[in-house]
Amino acid sequence: MTYLRPLNDNACLTVNEIVRRATGAFGFTHCDQKRGLRYVTERLLNSQPGISHDEKDRVLALVADSIEMIAGDDRQSDDEFIKCYVIPGESVVVEYVYGGHAERIEPLLVRLADALGYEICRT
Secondary structure: OEEEEEHHHOOOOOHHHHHHHHHHHOOEEEEEHHHHHHHHHHHHHOOOOOOOHHHHHHHHHHOOOOEEEEEEOOOOOOOOOEEEEEOOOOOEEEEOOOOOHHHHOHHHHHHHHHHHOEEEEEO
């Protein structure tokens, strides 16, 4: 997994600030709130078996502003773009879409990390 997190244990930027900075660093950004919420639901909530319905509601209320963000320089490019999930108060989760995507977008990933003042982490 690859994610971007604030340097030196600084606080996470708001979702709006991340989008604003990404928009300034790239030729285009596209944000989808429904896909962001779906990501949180599928990846985070469903990975915790036994979590109560009330706890799921509480978590969903906290992350209702999560988004999927796609950024790049060429809106028409099918292979040079960053796809990530921005969750309030969390690190930015990067998703690779095809084989070789990680290598292909490394310069874009570095540019996004620099624009946010974040570091790239891989686990």
